[in-house]
Amino acid sequence: MKSILIPTEDHDTMQAVLATALVVARTFDSYMEGFAIRPAVGTYVTVEPVSSLAISGAFDEDTAREAQALFEKFMQGNGVPRMGEGPTVLSWGWPRSEATDDAALGSYGRVFDLIVLGRPGRDVENARMPPLESALFESGKPVLIVPKTAPTVIGRNILVAWNGSTEQAHTNTLAMPFLKRAERVTVLTVEGNIADGPSGEMATQNLRRNGVKATALTVKSASRTPGEIILDHAASLGCDLLVKGAYTQSRLRQMIFGGATRHILANAALPVLMAH
Numbered sequence: 086m087k088s089i090l091i092p093t094e095d096h097d098t099m100q101a102v103l104a105t106a107l108v109v110a111r112t113f114d115s116y117m118e119g120f121a122i123r124p125a126v127g128t129y130v131t132v133e134p135v136s137s138l139a140i141s142g143a144f145d146e147d148t149a150r151e152a153q154a155l156f157e158k159f160m161q162g163n164g165v166p167r168m169g170e171g172p173t174v175l176s177w178g179w180p181r182s183e184a185t186d187d188a189a190l191g192s193y194g195r196v197f198d199l200i201v202l203g204r205p206g207r208d209v210e211n212a213r214m215p216p217l218e219s220a221l222f223e224s225g226k227p228v229l230i231v232p233k234t235a236p237t238v239i240g241r242n243i244l245v246a247w248n249g250s251t252e253q254a255h256t257n258t259l260a261m262p263f264l265k266r267a268e269r270v271t272v273l274t275v276e277g278n279i280a281d282g283p284s285g286e287m288a289t290q291n292l293r294r295n296g297v298k299a300t301a302l303t304v305k306s307a308s309r310t311p312g313e314i315i316l317d318h319a320a321s322l323g324c325d326l327l328v329k330g331a332y333t334q335s336r337l338r339q340m341i342f343g344g345a346t347r348h349i350l351a352n353a354a355l356p357v358l359m360a361h
Contacts (some may be wrong), residue, residue: 086113086262087173089199092122092190093152096212097233098203104235105356108200110175112240113262114237117177121149121184122216149184188306189216191223201229204353217350221331221361227259228331229358230350231358236325239263244324245272245292245299246315246345249282256360257288259262260328262290263358270299273318278311278345281307284288286328306325312348319355331359 091106110117127133160167160177166221168176185193200220203212220228240263247253257264264270270292274285285301292299303313319327332346349357 086166086198087115088197088199089117090116090194090200091117091119092154092185092200092202092216093156094118094122094213095148095151095155096203097210098212098231099155100159101233101235102201102203102212102231103156105239106157106229107163107165107227108236109201109229112266114173114175115198116173116175116230117160117165118154119177119179120181120193121152122190123148123184123185123186124213124215125188126312148183148265151185153179156216162244180286187213187219188223189219189223190216191219194220194224194226197224198308199227199229200224201231201252203231204230204357205350215286215303221359225360227358227360228352230359232354232356234285234354236356240267240326242269242322242324243267243271243326243328244319245270246279246287246311247265247272247274247285248278248311248329248330248345249274249280249284249288250330251282252332252361254330255287255294256328256330256358259320259360260358261295261297263326264297264299264328265295270297271318271322271324272299272301273315274303275311275314276303276305279315287317310345310348312345312352315345316349316354325355327353327355327357329357331361 089156122201165177168178205212205214273284289301
């Protein structure tokens with residue numbers, strides 16, 4: 086996690102995003118790059134129920150400068166130096182003077198190790214869904230989704246939401262820098278919510294082979310949804326990071342019937358590392 090991309094705009098989770106990115110950067114001695122993110126010009130309509138409602142308007146140069154000022158003020162206030170020449174160390178940069186629209190975020194994110202974004206919500210002051218969708222579906226990289234309150238530590242006690250899917254296997258691999266450093270990793274499987282793939286015990290065994298301090302836990306679903314069970318166990322175990330594959334069902338099915346990804350995006354109170 087030596088390079089961290091931080092799309093920057095004015096929403097109520099932005100300070101938590103910056104603070105969480107800094108916790109990660111200090112852990113891995115990383116470079117953090119900020120840039121102004123903007124919606125596509127016109128009327129912006131999201132397709133995910135947990136995202137904000139339709140918003141219209143234009144993104145002007147003043148707004149881009151305000152995003153840069155917000156980012157730089159945070160970095161300078163926390164004593165983070167600007168990136169210089171030589172090996173990557175804890176540092177920051179803002180090389181792009183113009184704002185990037187949501188659709189281009191995924192493409193640009195491919196040359197970073199991690200993208201950090203706020204958890205989206207319904208209200209206009211909340212973080213928006215389109216940047217998250219672009220990062221998840223187009224970058225091929227892990228996305229760290231941050232709640233409104235930033236953690237002071239991240240990755241010491243991790244919950245892996247294993248369901249046997251390709252998406253979860255991919256996410257586990259991308260999360261390995263966090264998993265190898267963790268003091269405790271719980272691989273949680275919800276009965277009845279596993280794909281035609283390896284069991285949680287098999288996934289745990291593979292993590293152990295990679296030096297991860299992992300244990301397996303299988304629970305019954307009872308009358309609760311998988312998303313509820315995952316977040317309840319993350320809270321009861323005192324986890325500071327959730328590793329979850331995103332949209333192992335189609336987005337349309339998630340919208341109609343619900344799903345763990347949708348529930349977690351709407352309700353998670355801890356940082357969530359997702360990939361698709």
